[in-house]
Amino acid sequence: MARDRDDAVGRWPHHQSLRAWLARQDEAEELIRINRQVNTEFEIAGLLRLLDGQGPVLFESVAGSALRVVGSSAPNRAAFAAAADVPVDGLLERYMRAEQEPRPLAQVVDAPVFEHTETDGLASLPIPTHHELDAGAYISAGVVLARDPDTGATNCSINRLQVVAARELRALVLPGRLSDILARCDERAQPLEVAVLIGVDPLLHLASQASTGPDMDELQVASALRATPLPVAHGKTVDLPIPADTEIVIEGHVLPGERRPEGPFGEYPRTYGPAAPGRVIEVRAIHRRHDAIFQTILSGGREHFLIGGIAREARLLKALRRLNRRVVGVRLTEGGSCRTHAVVSVDQPRPGEVANLILAAFTQQSILKLVTVVDSDVDIFDDEDVEWACSSRFQAQRDLLVVPNARGSSLDPSTDNGVTSKMGMDATIPPDSDRARYARMRIPNLEGLRLEDYLR
Numbered sequence: 001m002a003r004d005r006d007d008a009v010g011r012w013p014h015h016q017s018l019r020a021w022l023a024r025q026d027e028a029e030e031l032i033r034i035n036r037q038v039n040t041e042f043e044i045a046g047l048l049r050l051l052d053g054q055g056p057v058l059f060e061s062v063a064g065s066a067l068r069v070v071g072s073s074a075p076n077r078a079a080f081a082a083a084a085d086v087p088v089d090g091l092l093e094r095y096m097r098a099e100q101e102p103r104p105l106a107q108v109v110d111a112p113v114f115e116h117t118e119t120d121g122l123a124s125l126p127i128p129t130h131h132e133l134d135a136g137a138y139i140s141a142g143v144v145l146a147r148d149p150d151t152g153a154t155n156c157s158i159n160r161l162q163v164v165a166a167r168e169l170r171a172l173v174l175p176g177r178l179s180d181i182l183a184r185c186d187e188r189a190q191p192l193e194v195a196v197l198i199g200v201d202p203l204l205h206l207a208s209q210a211s212t213g214p215d216m217d218e219l220q221v222a223s224a225l226r227a228t229p230l231p232v233a234h235g236k237t238v239d240l241p242i243p244a245d246t247e248i249v250i251e252g253h254v255l256p257g258e259r260r261p262e263g264p265f266g267e268y269p270r271t272y273g274p275a276a277p278g279r280v281i282e283v284r285a286i287h288r289r290h291d292a293i294f295q296t297i298l299s300g301g302r303e304h305f306l307i308g309g310i311a312r313e314a315r316l317l318k319a320l321r322r323l324n325r326r327v328v329g330v331r332l333t334e335g336g337s338c339r340t341h342a343v344v345s346v347d348q349p350r351p352g353e354v355a356n357l358i359l360a361a362f363t364q365q366s367i368l369k370l371v372t373v374v375d376s377d378v379d380i381f382d383d384e385d386v387e388w389a390c391s392s393r394f395q396a397q398r399d400l401l402v403v404p405n406a407r408g409s410s411l412d413p414s415t416d417n418g419v420t421s422k423m424g425m426d427a428t429i430p431p432d433s434d435r436a437r438y439a440r441m442r443i444p445n446l447e448g449l450r451l452e453d454y455l456r
Contacts, residue, residue: 011023011024012024013085013226013227014227014228015245016201016203016226016227016228016245017200017201017245018070018073018199018200018201018245018246018247018293018295019245019247019293020201021073021074021083021201021202022056022058022070022073022293025055025056025079030055030056031055031056031058032051032054032055032056032057032058033058033060034047034057034058034059034060035060035061036061037061037062037063038059038061038062038063038069039062039063040062040063040064040065040069040126040127040128040129040137041128041129041137042129042130042131042132044059044062044069044071044128044296045128045129045130045131045298047059048071048072048296048298048301049298049301051072052072052075052298052301052302053072053075053076053301053302054072054075055072055075056070056071056072056073056074056075057070057071057072058070058293059071062126064126065124065125065126065294067125067126067288067291067292067293067294068291068293068294069126069128069293069294069295069296070199070293070294070295070296071295071296071297071298071301071303072298072301072302072303073141073201073202073205073295073303074202074205074303074306074307075302075303076302076306077091077306077310077381079202080202080206080306080310083201083202083203084203084206084225085227088381089329089381091310092310092313092314092317092329092330094225095206095225095310095311095314096314096317096318097224098207098210098221098222098224098225099210099211099216099221099224099314101224102216102217102220102221102223102224103220103223103224103226103229103230104220104223104229105219105220105223105229105230105231105232105241106223106228106229106230106231106232107231107232107233107241108231108232108233108244109233110233110244111231111232111233111242111244111245112244112245112289113233113242113243113244113245113246113247113248113249113287113288113289114233114236114287115287115288115289115290116287116288116289116290116292117236117285117286117287117288118285118286118287118288120166121165121166121167121283121286122163122165122166122167122169122250122283122286123166124286125198125248125286125294126294127139127163127294127296128140128296130265130266130298130299131265131266131272131299133264133266133272134264134265134266134272135162135262135263135264135265135275136162136163136164137162137163138160138161138162138163138265138299139160139161139163139169139196139198139296140158140160140161140296140297140298140299140304141158141198141199141200141205141295141296141297142158142159142161142196142197142198142250143156143157143158143196143197143198143200143204143205143208144156144157144158144159144161144171144178144194144195144196144197145194145195145196145197145219145240145241145242146178146181146192146193146194146195146240146254147193147239147240148177148181148214149181149184149185149188149190149192150184150214151214151215153214153215153216153217153218154217154218154219154240154241155177155178155181155218156204156207156208156210156218156219156222157176157177157178157208157209158205158208158209158297158307158308159171159172159173159178160172160262160263160265160267160273160299161196161281162262162263162265162278164260166283167252167282167283168280168281168282168283169196169250169252169280169281169283170260170261170262170278170279170280170281171254171262171278171279171280171281172262172263172265172273172276172278173278173279177214180214182254182279185254185256186256186257188256189256189257190256191253191254191255191256192253192254192256193238193239193240193251193252193253194238194240194251194252194253194254194281195235195238195240195242195249195250195251195252196249196250196252196281197242197243197246197248197249198246198247198248198249198250198294198295199246199247199248199289199292199293199294199295200243200246200247200295201245203222203225203226204222204230204243205307206222206225206307206310206311207219207221207222207225208222208307209307209308209310209311209312210311211311211314211315219232219241219243222243230243231243231244231245232244235249235251236251236285236287237251237284237285238251238252238253238284247288247289247292247293247294247295248286248287248288248289248292248294249286249287249288250283250285250286251283251284251285251286251287252281252282252283252284252285253281253282253284254279254280254281255279255280255281255282258279258280259277259278259279259280260277260278260280261275261276261277261278262275262276262277262278263275263276263278265299266299266300267299267300267411268299268300268304268305268308268337268338268339268411269337269339269340269409269411269412269413270300270337271411271413273411300337302334305334305337305338305339306338308338308339309332309337309338309339310338312332312338312339312365313330313331313332313338315364315365316330316332316342316344316361316364316365317329317330319360319361319364320344320357320360320361320364323356323357323360324346324349324353324356324357326346326347326348326349327344327345327346327357328345328346328347328376329344329345329380330342330343330344330345330380331343331380331381333383335383336369336370339367339368339409340367340368340369340370340408340409340412341368341369341370341371341372342361342365342368342370342371342372343371343372343373343374343380343386344357344361344371344372344373344374344380345373345374345375345376345378345380346373346374346375346376346428347375347376348375348376348431349373349428349431350431351431351432354373354424354426354428355401355424355426357371357373358371358373358401358424358426359401359403359424361424362403362406362422362424366406366407366408366409367408367409368408368422369408369412369420369421369422369423370422370423370424370425371422371423371424371425372386372389372390372424372425372427373424373425373426373427373428374386374389374393374427374428375389375393375427375428375429377440378427386427389427389428390425390427392438393427393428393429393430393438394425394426394427398426398430399425399426399427400423400424400425400426401423401424401425401426402421402422402423402424403421403422403423403424404421405419405421406419406420406421406422407419407420408420408422
């Protein structure tokens, strides 16, 4: 992070910002630097695809811009766990605790995000175009911050934002808390003030996917995930708390009742989400840090999958444990874009319990198409181990559950307007069987052998 001012980068986790996170990754020799000049149209996305999952990628020179671009800021599950200061298998517990115990924000007066104000609108930012059939350049890593007009609580979400003009964005807003807020504003013919936060640390991205009630402030979930309270400053043209260390903030408002064409855009199934009427954001002002870093998320990449997937895993784990306290863990797999395929581990389920867990999972997350339930001795983060459980413990005529004509995702091109079939696989040892017959091969004292002691 040599180009950053020394006073702008504190040490993670005592100072938690995108810059501090990248500096940490640099010290760990995980940051990948691209020094050759790159173009925003397809080239940045192409390099992110080639390097997907390997490390944060910092583009030092971008054609037509003085700003740098970073993608894959948290490229894998281990990175998100490290940001939260927990082991990988402790990440969901940490996330659920932050949702249950939000922490107040720290109000500050001077915020680095307001060091510079742009005058050329969105044209001043190096916004990438990702895929061949995308409608144009998209802000893909922006956290849309809005305030509930009735409760006053702030809502965070990540919405795909198409750049249409220097001061116009169009947003895809799916059913959820933001769409509910917008519906009430439409009824009152009232514009909704928003701030788009670009350049945030992995914990704020995770918090933006929190499942909270109308009274919950999702910035406070981000604050609870951190080592110290989240510092915020008051917006310049919007009545919103802006995280002080954000790289870039776009302030504006959503026009009430107005919808204009948005899309298509490459989405999580690794196919294109079609064009549709989108919400219109009029840009009032753009502020940024000196030498700001523009952040992008490769749609259909590991970071995209995990930001949404980890929050969904936490919700699913919480729901399944309410049903069965012996549920050990949950994982949404990368093969299913951390959306449509789940693996659930449970400790010695009783007859009928696995079927109940499968049906409960489909109910809790309608987007799921496949749920595989395994015993607690199976590593749900190891695809080979899960497949081994299916090969040695699953019989289709006995252990396969198919649910036809169920609601799924409208983005899944194989569905009939979102209606799909779902499949559950019971890959656990049958409760009434001889468990010794299923015993894994084991080499005694394998854990005590150290190869370095033998290969000198």
